[in-house]
Amino acid sequence: MKSSLITRGGHDKLxxxxxxxxxxxxxxxxxxxNWAASLGDxxxxxxxxxxxxLLRKIDRRVRYLGKRLEELRIIDFSPEQEGKVYFGAWVDIENDDGEQKTLRIVGVDEIYDHHPQHISIDSPMARALLGKSVDDEAVVQTPSGAKHWYIVDIRYEKFENSAN
Structure with missing residues (x-):
């Protein structure tokens, strides 16, 4: 079952x-x-x-979005998150080979736009990063074995009008 968490920006896009x-x-x-139907056969x-x-495809997406938006829970930045990796965080990581990545932990519904830096909260990488601080090591289990990443930086997008 996919998580029902979403960032405010992701919710606004949907x-x-x-x-x-x-x-x-x-x-x-x-x-x-209607025009094409009026032409006859x-x-x-x-x-x-x-x-x-195309109309059926649009209607399916409208129905899906209508139901899904009711299920989603918007997670806004909270000052208590500062300094640790939680949902919505932008995280800069580096491994022992010097490979660097910048990732953002988002809800599964925010992956649809295929943003190369967005990872699902349900992914092994996100699970390994959650709760960690700068300089902590995150061990990610992959099919080719454990991968070690170190947290370089953590930041959050802060919305001014996030009180609803």
Whole structure:
């Protein structure tokens, strides 16, 4: 079961996507479907079939987002998090070979945009980093064995109007 945590920024993106689909994209495609349907024989009408399929895809995403947004719990920065890795943290890490990475621990719903630095709270890397401080070692179990990473820096995005 995937976690229901999300950052405020991630939540805002999903809300914006839902609004765009519902108020802009869906009405536009509905017009196209109605226009194509008015042309007659729907079985031979590629415009009708394509746009009808697109409309079903939009409706599935709208239903999913509507349900998922109700389940999600927004996690805002809290001063108690300062200095340790928790949900929403940007973490700079380095291994013994000098390889460096900057990662952000986010909810599974925030991975959809394939941001190269976002990792899911449910990932082995995130689990190894959680609760650690700067200079701590995080051991990540991978298929090729344990990987050792050292925490170089931790920071959080702080939203001004996060009290809802």
């Amino acid at each position: 809300v914006a996507e839902l609004q765009h689909l519902w108020h802009e994209e869906r009405p536009e495609i509905t017009k196209k479907v 729907r079985s031979e009408n590629a415009d009708y079939q394509y746009n009808k399929q």
